[in-house]
Amino acid sequence: MQDDSIIKVKNVNFHYGxxxxxxxxxxxxxxxxxxxxxxxxxxxxxxxxxxxxxxxDLIDGTRVEGEVLFEDKNIYDSNVDPVEIRRRIGMVFQKxxxxxxxxxxxxxxxxxxxxxxxKGDLRDLAEQSLRQAVLWDEVKDILGQSAMxxxxxxxxxxxxxxxxxxxxxxxxxDEPTSALDPISTAKIEELIEGLKKHYTIxxxxxxxxQAARISDYTGFFYLGKLIEYNLTEKLFxxxxxKQTEDYITGRFG
Amino acid sequence: xxxxxxxxxxxxxxxxxxxxAISNMxxxxxxxxxxxxVVRLSALIIAVSLxxxxxxxxxxxxxxxxxxxxxxxxxxxxxxxxxMPAILGTFYLTTGAIIIALPLGVLSAVYLSEYAKxxxxxxxxxxxxxxxxxxxxxxxxxxxxGLFVVFLQFGSCILSGALTLGFxxxxxxxxxxxxxxxxxxxxxxxxxxxxxxxxxxxxxxIVLPNALPGILTGSILGVGRAAGETAPIMFTAxxxxxxxxxxxxxxxxMALPYHIYVLATAGTHIEQTRPIQYGTALVLIALVLGIxxxxxxxxxxxxxxxxx
Ligand SMILES: Nc1ncnc2c1ncn2[C@@H]1O[C@H](COP(=O)(O)OP(=O)(O)OP(=O)(O)O)[C@@H](O)[C@H]1O
Ligand SMILES: [Mg+2]
Numbered sequence: 001m002q003d004d005s006i007i008k009v010k011n012v013n014f015h016y017g018x019x020x021x022x023x024x025x026x027x028x029x030x031x032x033x034x035x036x037x038x039x040x041x042x043x044x045x046x047x048x049x050x051x052x053x054x055x056x057d058l059i060d061g062t063r064v065e066g067e068v069l070f071e072d073k074n075i076y077d078s079n080v081d082p083v084e085i086r087r088r089i090g091m092v093f094q095k096x097x098x099x100x101x102x103x104x105x106x107x108x109x110x111x112x113x114x115x116x117x118x119k120g121d122l123r124d125l126a127e128q129s130l131r132q133a134v135l136w137d138e139v140k141d142i143l144g145q146s147a148m149x150x151x152x153x154x155x156x157x158x159x160x161x162x163x164x165x166x167x168x169x170x171x172x173x174d175e176p177t178s179a180l181d182p183i184s185t186a187k188i189e190e191l192i193e194g195l196k197k198h199y200t201i202x203x204x205x206x207x208x209x210q211a212a213r214i215s216d217y218t219g220f221f222y223l224g225k226l227i228e229y230n231l232t233e234k235l236f237x238x239x240x241x242k243q244t245e246d247y248i249t250g251r252f253g
Numbered sequence: 254x255x256x257x258x259x260x261x262x263x264x265x266x267x268x269x270x271x272x273x274a275i276s277n278m279x280x281x282x283x284x285x286x287x288x289x290x291v292v293r294l295s296a297l298i299i300a301v302s303l304x305x306x307x308x309x310x311x312x313x314x315x316x317x318x319x320x321x322x323x324x325x326x327x328x329x330x331x332x333x334x335x336x337m338p339a340i341l342g343t344f345y346l347t348t349g350a351i352i353i354a355l356p357l358g359v360l361s362a363v364y365l366s367e368y369a370k371x372x373x374x375x376x377x378x379x380x381x382x383x384x385x386x387x388x389x390x391x392x393x394x395x396x397x398x399g400l401f402v403v404f405l406q407f408g409s410c411i412l413s414g415a416l417t418l419g420f421x422x423x424x425x426x427x428x429x430x431x432x433x434x435x436x437x438x439x440x441x442x443x444x445x446x447x448x449x450x451x452x453x454x455x456x457x458x459i460v461l462p463n464a465l466p467g468i469l470t471g472s473i474l475g476v477g478r479a480a481g482e483t484a485p486i487m488f489t490a491x492x493x494x495x496x497x498x499x500x501x502x503x504x505x506x507m508a509l510p511y512h513i514y515v516l517a518t519a520g521t522h523i524e525q526t527r528p529i530q531y532g533t534a535l536v537l538i539a540l541v542l543g544i545x546x547x548x549x550x551x552x553x554x555x556x557x558x559x560x561x
Contacts, residue, residue: 053447083451086447090448093443109450110450113450113454114449159444
């Protein structure tokens with residue numbers, strides 16, 4: 001496939017204990033593009049996403065076969081530090097999960113542990129991240145207030161800003177708008193549009209219009225298998241596989 | 254208009270199936286009331302006996318309480334004077350126990366519930382901790398005597414007593430800390446780890462600070478127990494009588510519970526010192542309740558702050 005792919009998933013099988021959640025996945029993610037993962041509930045989208053930044057390591061009894069190449073290095077090699085991988089491949093979760101700290105401290109929590117300590121530097125970084133997440137104007141006067149006071153949509157954008165403050169290369173998003181109202185959803189779609197110049201974004205979504213609106217490529221999963229991986233436009237208009245067509249037209253199951 | 258509204262209430266009640274339902278319902282109400290009654294009664298019994306007990310101690314003890322009683326050492330073979338050395342001794346012993354047991358207990362809890370792979374080893378450690386919680390306090394006393402007083406040659410002193418009490422409250426602190434750690438939402442850990450923050454930093458920057466109110470409350474409540482224990486300090490720290498105050502952690506001290514025990518059982522003036530015994534008991538209870546009150550205040554203050 002594309003030569004400028006930043007992540008390459010090669011022959012990956014994934015097991016939760018005895019349960020095989022992903023079967024023989026081959027998938028390349030192109031740099032500075034938005035890739036959407038769609039498919040019915042339980043088909044393994046989140047599992048694949050969490051495989052890309054080694055979040056699945058945190059679950060006992062999981063097993064990975066195959067390779068996940070990030071900039072041509074297998075992130076599952078024994079000499080790779082998962083902490084470094086997670087710094088470079090950020091993640092935004094389905095439910096907004098800010099820390100019970102102030103807005104400002106949420107953003108600078110990670111960078112400060114990385115060694116960014118100058119007051120001015122941290123402030124600049126916070127402003128820059130909040131601007132990228134299109135939240136700055138709403139919170140610039142209340143940076144010291146608890147992040148728990150924000151609305152769900154604002155919290156989710158804060159979580160995006162918090163991830164961006166680590167200066168990742170890739171941003172993984174697992175149904176980032178499924179808990180939000182339409183206006184907040186629109187705002188987040190808009191900011192994703194703005195981010196894709198500088199970041200590679202991989203997003204799981206149940207909302208097919210959303211996938212069609214914001215992504216360049218789409219992968220359709222079913223029962224732990226990648227059924228079709230195509231240009232979004234192609235996948236949603238003239239899919240190559242019958243199963244994909246059944247799913248996107250709602251004639252599934 | 255629906256037909257249901259047009260049937261009069263009486264008609265409904267007259268139908269046999271409804272009558273049966275209603276009698277069922279009455280029976281259920283009866284059962285519910287019976288059950289609630291039993292629950293209320295148990296609560297009442299506890300409240301009344303606790304209240305009665307406190308009242309009894311208060312009435313018998315309050316006469317002995319005075320400024321001198323709280324600030325002077327005993328005199329005339331402990332038949333007169335105050336209990337200041339015992340108050341101070343109990344304060345030193347419990348504070349020492351906390352200083353020893355809190356870091357140890359919290360770190361053990363972190364290991365058990367955050368770090369170790371859940372498996373047979375952890376299970377065995379947990380069983381061990383639970384067993385420790387059930388060990389009679391006199392056994393702790395003998396253990397402290399054997400290890401700290403004799404083997405390590407600390408002698409009977411604050412250090413030995415605090416260490417012994419520390420071990421006594423360790424299971425409580427580990428239990429409270431594990432509970433508090435478990436109560437921290439998993440999403441906080443995920444959020445931190447997903448940023449590329451290490452496991453240890455996540456534990457120390459996110460998990461522990463958020464668990465702290467729970468850890469402190471649970472631990473402080475455990476301290477109440479330590480303050481009131483006699484058996485563990487009997488051989489390891491407590492002096493029958495010493496008018497001088499301790500100069501270092503290697504000195505013996507008097508302690509409130511031991512003082513009561515001594516006056517009530519071992520003196521030649523048992524009857525004569527009854528008011529002092531009750532007065533000392535009152536002070537001890539006030540101390541323990543005071544400590545618990547502090548715990549409750551900390552908890553409610555921090556709960557208001559945390560917002561989850
Ligand atoms: N921690 C786990 N332990 C065991 N099985 C799991 C675990 N997490 C997920 N699974 C199983 O793996 C399969 C894929 O789950 P996954 O969460 O990846 O699905 P998904 O496509 O993200 O679904 P959804 O759209 O509902 O989020 C499911 O059958 C699920 O039951
Ligand atoms: Mg999912």
